[in-house]
Amino acid sequence: MKRTNLICSGMALAALVPFANPLAAQREQPNIIYILADDLGYGDIGCYGQQYIKTPNIDRLATEGIRFTQHYSGAPICAPARCSLMTGLHTGHTYIRNNRELPDPLAYKTGQTPIPDETRTMAEMLRESGYATALIGKWGLGSMASEGAPNKQGFDFFYGYADQVHAHNHYPEYLWRNDKQEFIEGNVASVHPKTDRSKETDNQEYKKYQGKHYSLDLMADEAAKFIEENQRKPFFLYLAFVVPHKALQVPEESLEMYNSVFKEEQAYDGKRGYTPHPRPLSAYAAMITRMDQKVGLILDQLRNLGLDENTIVMFSGDNGPAGGGGVDARFFNSSGGMRGMKGQVYEGGIREPFVARWPARIKPGMTTGHVSAHYDLMATLAELTGQELTETDGISFLPTLLGHPKKQKEHEYLYWEISGRGGQNGIRMGDWKGVRSMNRSTGKMEWEIFNLSADRAETVNVAGEHPELVERFNQIVNSRTPAVFPEWNF
Numbered sequence: 001m002k003r004t005n006l007i008c009s010g011m012a013l014a015a016l017v018p019f020a021n022p023l024a025a026q027r028e029q030p031n032i033i034y035i036l037a038d039d040l041g042y043g044d045i046g047c048y049g050q051q052y053i054k055t056p057n058i059d060r061l062a063t064e065g066i067r068f069t070q071h072y073s074g075a076p077i078c079a080p081a082r083c084s085l086m087t088g089l090h091t092g093h094t095y096i097r098n099n100r101e102l103p104d105p106l107a108y109k110t111g112q113t114p115i116p117d118e119t120r121t122m123a124e125m126l127r128e129s130g131y132a133t134a135l136i137g138k139w140g141l142g143s144m145a146s147e148g149a150p151n152k153q154g155f156d157f158f159y160g161y162a163d164q165v166h167a168h169n170h171y172p173e174y175l176w177r178n179d180k181q182e183f184i185e186g187n188v189a190s191v192h193p194k195t196d197r198s199k200e201t202d203n204q205e206y207k208k209y210q211g212k213h214y215s216l217d218l219m220a221d222e223a224a225k226f227i228e229e230n231q232r233k234p235f236f237l238y239l240a241f242v243v244p245h246k247a248l249q250v251p252e253e254s255l256e257m258y259n260s261v262f263k264e265e266q267a268y269d270g271k272r273g274y275t276p277h278p279r280p281l282s283a284y285a286a287m288i289t290r291m292d293q294k295v296g297l298i299l300d301q302l303r304n305l306g307l308d309e310n311t312i313v314m315f316s317g318d319n320g321p322a323g324g325g326g327v328d329a330r331f332f333n334s335s336g337g338m339r340g341m342k343g344q345v346y347e348g349g350i351r352e353p354f355v356a357r358w359p360a361r362i363k364p365g366m367t368t369g370h371v372s373a374h375y376d377l378m379a380t381l382a383e384l385t386g387q388e389l390t391e392t393d394g395i396s397f398l399p400t401l402l403g404h405p406k407k408q409k410e411h412e413y414l415y416w417e418i419s420g421r422g423g424q425n426g427i428r429m430g431d432w433k434g435v436r437s438m439n440r441s442t443g444k445m446e447w448e449i450f451n452l453s454a455d456r457a458e459t460v461n462v463a464g465e466h467p468e469l470v471e472r473f474n475q476i477v478n479s480r481t482p483a484v485f486p487e488w489n490f
Contacts, residue, residue: 089375130234161215188208309360310360
């Protein structure tokens with residue numbers, strides 16, 4: 001059996017949370033489906049205020065379940081966010097703290113730095129509890145040739161993209177089925193986003209990057225198949241969709257539903273990365289709506305198989321909206337009126353939608369302001385399934401899901417760090433939010449402090465009025481575990 005990540009072994013973590021399992025022994029184990037969108041903003045979903053993009057099935061999860069208004073990613077970019085989710089650790093303790101590419105000997109694309117074999121993942125924890133486990137979608141925590149491959153990290157079945165650069169093409173030449181490349185007839189070779197397209201001036205050039213088989217559709221079909229094949233035993237399905245991450249690619253029939261919504265659009269020429277598109281706003285909206293339709297497909301499958309009542313379905317995103325690639329995130333209010341976006345530890349880069357539906361246990365129509373993060377999910381599922389978890393930065397939010405807020409434990413603080421943009425630290429403590437980053441004028445790392453209860457958009461820096469918070473935030477930063485890779489220590 002694996003141990004917890006080596007970087008944490010034998011060290012005192014900042015927020016170790018031991019807990020018991022008072023609920024799981026009294027009921028049948030529920031099926032668990034966790035759906036993760038890619039580069040989805042807090043404001044990109046209808047139940048979080050989106051005005052243009054249609055998401056009736058995700059909105060249904062909120063209407064028939066619970067909606068969190070203060071749920072956070074573990075990091076503002078892909079790989080560390082997914083590592084935090086899978087390990088229950090914040091980025092002051094995770095092994096992966098930034099995107100870091102390595103050559104992949106099994107494919108012509110690059111791979112990401114792998115999580116170590118010793119890491120205990122959420123999938124391994126659930127498999128130990130008798131669950132069938134599957135990852136369908138994007139992994140990003142190690143190539144298929146590495147110790148970080150999903151089949152070596154607790155997943156019985158894997159279908160999708162091992163590498164996040166490979167996932168920049170929604171009509172891929174191949175996808176992985178466990179450790180085998182499965183080539184897709186009619187699809188084009190993967191295109192790196194930095195490819196020079198300066199001569200592509202025709203608005204229809206984007207069509208040469210379209211293929212016959214859209215990866216979102218293929219992954220949703222595999223998810224439905226996995227549910228059917230495992231309907232007689234408890235299962236955990238991690239459905240990591242790659243939408244709406246660029247490139248802007250979507251089947252024409254989805255694009256057409258926005259013909260009357262965005263009547264005048266400025267074409268995107270592809271010169272600044274990713275593929276060109278004549279209707280970037282429509283494409284972005286259509287990608288999210290098509291993902292929403294696949295959420296509906298999963299819900300239909302559960303109902304048809306009689307699994308609806310005892311399956312908890314959760315939906316969230318990995319980090320804030322990216323913008324660029326032909327889409328101005330401000331048009332859609334993708335950050336929900338908050339400051340920042342992908343790559344930043346301001347609220348817009350890390351606050352994410354999170355909704356959960358479980359007809360047998362979660363009361364419909366609930367909304368909660370409980371402050372939570374990706375790295376709480378492992379603790380939550382441990383309590384739900386009766387598993388022991390002794391080294392974690394997470395706190396189970398199962399009491400909140402089940403409508404018992406008085407039993408809910410709270411975080412002293414949430415923590416983020418990322419070495420990009422000169423280095424950034426983020427801390428949320430109660431209503432206080434601290435952001436530490438490089439001041440370009442002084443060349444020094446400096447704190448900004450905001451009161452989120454009065455200033456959710458983080459516009460008024462009150463650090464000068466609260467030296468005691470600056471001192472406490474520095475203590476928290478100094479308690480972090482040094483990263484294995486020197487470039488991540490700043």
